[in-house]
Amino acid sequence: MNPTVSATPPGKPRLTTSAMIASIATEGQRTKPAPFGHALVELARNRADVIGMTADLGKYTDLHIFAAAFPDRYYQMGMAEQLLFGAASGLAAEGFTPFATTYAVFASRRAYDFIHQTIAEEDRNVKIVCALPGLTSGYGPSHQATEDLALFRAMPNMTVIDPCDAHEIEQVVPAVAARQGPVYVRLLRGQVPVVLDEYGYKFEVGKAALIRDGSDVLIISTGLMTMRALEAAKKLVGDRVDTAVLHVPTIKPLDAEAILREAGKPGRLVVVAENHTVIGGLGEAIAGLLMRSGVHPAFRQIALPDEFLAAGALPTLHDRYGISTAAISDRIKTSL
Amino acid sequence: METAPTIANAPTLAQRAHNIRRNALRMGEVQGQGYIAQALDIADVLAVAYFHAMHYRPEEPSWYGRDRFLLSNGHYAIALYAALIEAGVIPEAELGTYGSDESRLPMSGMASYTPGMEMSGGSLGLGMSIAVGMALGLKRKNSSARVYTLFSDGELDEGSVWEAIMSAAHHKLDNLIAIVDVNNQQADGPSTEMMAFEPLVDKLNAFGWFVQRVDGNDLDAVVAAFDAAKSHGQAKPRIIVADTLMGKGVPFLEQREKNHFIRVEPHEWQLALGALEAGKQS
Numbered sequence: 001m002n003p004t005v006s007a008t009p010p011g012k013p014r015l016t017t018s019a020m021i022a023s024i025a026t027e028g029q030r031t032k033p034a035p036f037g038h039a040l041v042e043l044a045r046n047r048a049d050v051i052g053m054t055a056d057l058g059k060y061t062d063l064h065i066f067a068a069a070f071p072d073r074y075y076q077m078g079m080a081e082q083l084l085f086g087a088a089s090g091l092a093a094e095g096f097t098p099f100a101t102t103y104a105v106f107a108s109r110r111a112y113d114f115i116h117q118t119i120a121e122e123d124r125n126v127k128i129v130c131a132l133p134g135l136t137s138g139y140g141p142s143h144q145a146t147e148d149l150a151l152f153r154a155m156p157n158m159t160v161i162d163p164c165d166a167h168e169i170e171q172v173v174p175a176v177a178a179r180q181g182p183v184y185v186r187l188l189r190g191q192v193p194v195v196l197d198e199y200g201y202k203f204e205v206g207k208a209a210l211i212r213d214g215s216d217v218l219i220i221s222t223g224l225m226t227m228r229a230l231e232a233a234k235k236l237v238g239d240r241v242d243t244a245v246l247h248v249p250t251i252k253p254l255d256a257e258a259i260l261r262e263a264g265k266p267g268r269l270v271v272v273a274e275n276h277t278v279i280g281g282l283g284e285a286i287a288g289l290l291m292r293s294g295v296h297p298a299f300r301q302i303a304l305p306d307e308f309l310a311a312g313a314l315p316t317l318h319d320r321y322g323i324s325t326a327a328i329s330d331r332i333k334t335s336l
Numbered sequence: 337m338e339t340a341p342t343i344a345n346a347p348t349l350a351q352r353a354h355n356i357r358r359n360a361l362r363m364g365e366v367q368g369q370g371y372i373a374q375a376l377d378i379a380d381v382l383a384v385a386y387f388h389a390m391h392y393r394p395e396e397p398s399w400y401g402r403d404r405f406l407l408s409n410g411h412y413a414i415a416l417y418a419a420l421i422e423a424g425v426i427p428e429a430e431l432g433t434y435g436s437d438e439s440r441l442p443m444s445g446m447a448s449y450t451p452g453m454e455m456s457g458g459s460l461g462l463g464m465s466i467a468v469g470m471a472l473g474l475k476r477k478n479s480s481a482r483v484y485t486l487f488s489d490g491e492l493d494e495g496s497v498w499e500a501i502m503s504a505a506h507h508k509l510d511n512l513i514a515i516v517d518v519n520n521q522q523a524d525g526p527s528t529e530m531m532a533f534e535p536l537v538d539k540l541n542a543f544g545w546f547v548q549r550v551d552g553n554d555l556d557a558v559v560a561a562f563d564a565a566k567s568h569g570q571a572k573p574r575i576i577v578a579d580t581l582m583g584k585g586v587p588f589l590e591q592r593e594k595n596h597f598i599r600v601e602p603h604e605w606q607l608a609l610g611a612l613e614a615g616k617q618s
Contacts, residue, residue: 051476075472078506080499083465087503090469093454094477098469114496117459118466122447 020139021060021132022314023191024224031191035166036129037065039173040099044070047177051091053077053100055084061101061131062189081111088126089118097125097177104130104145104186112151119182120157126183127176133162133186133223134275135304135321140311146304150280152184153252159183159205160251162223162275162282166192168249171203179205186223195227201247208255210262214244217332218262218297221273222248222282225302225323229273232328239333244268251282256289263290263297269335270297275323278303300335302328349555352422353383354616357585359418361612363434363441365605370435370443372608373589373598375415377519377580378486380553382419385484385515389562394424397451401481404474406467408487409517410457413445425452461494463487464514468500471509471573482566486515490522492533498543504573505544513565514575517552519582523596536577545575552578586611 025031044050044066052058052066056079067074075091077084081102088098107115107130119126130148137143152160161176161183163169169188176183199211211226212233219229226247233243246262248255263270263286270290272283283301290296304321318324322331360375386392390403407416417434420426426440433439440450444458455466467485474481491497504512518536520527528534540547546568550557558578565574583589583598586608592598600608 077503078499080496080503082461082496083468083499083503086462086465086496086500087469087472090466090471091473091476092469093466094470094473096473096476113459114462114465117456118462121456 019313020137020143021190022136022138024136024188024314025191025193030194032166032194033191034062034065034189035169035192036173036187036189037062039170040066041069043174043177044073047097049095049097050177051075051096051098053084053088053091053098055079055081055102055106057102057131060103060189061129061187063099063101081106082114085111085114085126085128086118089122089124092119092124092126097127099127099129101129101131101187103132103143104148105132105143107184108145108148108151115182116155120155123157123181125180127185128183129185129187131187131189135309135317135323136188136224136275136314138312138314138317141308144309146277146309147280148186149251149274149276149282153280153285157182158252161205161249162186162251163188163203163249164223164226164247165195167194167197167201168203172249175203175205188224193227195230203249206250206253206255208246208248208250208258210258211245211247212243214242216241216268216336217243217271218246218265218268219243219271219273220246220248220259220263220282220286222251223275225273225275228323228325228328231325232332235325235329236332241332241336243332248282251285254285254289259286259289260293260295264295268297269300269332271300271302271332271335273302273323273328276303277306279306300331302331349383349387349559352387353379353555354585354612355422356382356415356418357612358609359421359431360414361605361609362431363414363417364600366432367435367443368602369597369600370414371411371597372414372600373582374412374517374519375418376584376586376589377553377582378412378415378517379418379584380555380558381486381515381517381578381580382415384555384558384562386419386423388559389566390484391481397425401479403481404454404470404483405452406455406463406470406483406485407445407453407457408455408463408485408491409460410445411443412486412488413441413443413453413457416445416453417441417450420450420452426450460488460491461496464497464500464504467512467514468503468507468509471504471512472507474511482511482513484513484515486517488522489516489518489520489527489533490530492516492536493531501540501543501545508571509573510568510571512573513562514573516575516577517580518577519580521582521596540575540577544572546570546572547575547577549577549579552580553584585615587615
């Protein structure tokens with residue numbers, strides 16, 4: 001049967017499908033516009049070495065905010081990601097601190113060797129900030145960066161950060177600028193939810209944070225999955241399931257101490273949740289850590305499947321692939 | 337030697353080129369292998385770069401005012417080490433460590449290993465992109481230093497090189513001087529048979545560069561090309577297309593069947609050094 005207009009049940013609004021960029025904010029959620037762009041402008045006021053670079057995706061990575069504020073410190077490199085990162089290495093070699101932006105698929109897949117050889121191997125001070133991490137685009141595999149954490153985790157010298165919300169992104173920008181060396185940051189752009197301010201959360205590179213405590217389940221999550229985990233934890237209260245959430249924004253270097261401390265507490269199911277393929281991301285990083293450390297809790301991974309994902313509307317896809325709030329709470333209930 | 341000699345001194349440059357070739361052959365003998373044919377072909381260009389064109393301080397390889405030299409074709413490291421030894425950046429005593437464990441002179445050039453090595457090559461096609469960034473950075477700092485980058489004709493096959501070629505012209509990087517070594521040899525055979533990159537001068541002109549094509553083993557021509565590249569008045573990046581002869585200076589290597597990784601028998605290194613000396617005296 002062809003998917004035609006008549007396939008939509010009457011009275012049910014059609015979801016916008018296959019959008020390249022879709023907001024991950026849920027209805028009524030507090031948001032902030034372009035937190036990365038505004039935070040970079042703030043940083044650059046006191047840091048003359050900070051420059052912005054992009055490969056024809058300034059508007060789509062919120063770098064246009066910086067470009068408007070500091071036009072003479074902004075480099076449009078054209079739709080050429082290999083050049084973007086090679087040139088960023090050259091500018092870093094001359095003492096500048098480039099924030100180079102594109103989509104996560106292009107940095108992790110097309111330009112990998114350039115980042116590996118000209119930035120990571122030479123330990124250049126380049127901040128790679130990439131939109132559309134994991135499954136945050138309805139465009140299909142061309143724009144869904146489901147392997148980026150695995151790829152950048154495997155790269156020596158690289159720090160890897162997956163922020164949760166606007167509150168965190170605002171803190172990540174000055175924090176990575178203060179850290180010498182290459183950093184890969186997953187970026188939520190546009191209208192970005194604000195969640196973690198309610199918990200008095202403060203970001204620190206390499207530090208995990210227990211956002212809420214609970215006695216039945218420990219969700220260890222990163223990126224936008226932490227806001228989903230917090231929503232799921234609230235839902236699970238109604239099912240008499242007491243859920244802790246440990247937020248791990250820095251995938252590398254991993255906060256082994258905090259993870260072992262929390263995962264080692266007896267009697268809790270440990271669930272690692274990430275917006276990334278089940279292979280090579282936070283889940284397998286933690287599994288390896290626990291195995292090496294002799295800590296063996298009941299363990300589940302909530303992650304994207306090892307397959308090329310479909311095009312479609314994000315809510316549909318997040319449900320289908322198990323990373324929506326409802327899918328998380330259902331998975332936990334069936335695992336207990 | 338903060339400031340290079342301003343008067344072209346052909347005999348001196350010829351001596352420098354000879355010494356670079358000799359240093360390279362001595363390193364090749366240490367390992368019994370190496371990209372020696374390339375080192376011999378590019379020695380004249382390196383002699384002009386390091387003893388005529390570039391500003392640097394041998395005792396302070398990271399001096400902020402230095403001209404940057406990016407070796408994109410990292411397998412030419414043996415040639416650049418030979419030049420850096422001749423320039424006094426690397427002590428001659430280290431020559432015997434070439435390619436050995438713990439040496440600062442690995443067989444493929446890497447920035448963190450060697451004084452005077454500005455980038456990690458080896459994965460071909462990287463240098464021009466880094467050069468664009470460095471040239472932009474030097475302009476940001478109002479530095480009068482230049483970026484030189486050497487790459488091989490085989491690297492012209494890499495799409496990223498053309499991204500950077502377009503970008504350098506777009507950003508009017510008149511502080512960037514590229515040199516492409518056209519020895520018409522890459523891993524699988526003659527470069528022009530691997531990918532038809534000619535007519536190269538027309539292409540580079542069309543891309544907005546100031547282009548010169550010279551015999552890369554004619555010292556006077558190379559000196560004139562570097563001089564013109566430095567003094568050219570237009571706001572364009574500059575490139576010297578240097579046609580070179582693999583094995584130049586050692587007749588039996590020049591005549592050997594052309595090969596990307598030329599085979600030299602153990603007893604032939606001394607013969608090659610002898611042939612090089614004989615050629616100098618004739």
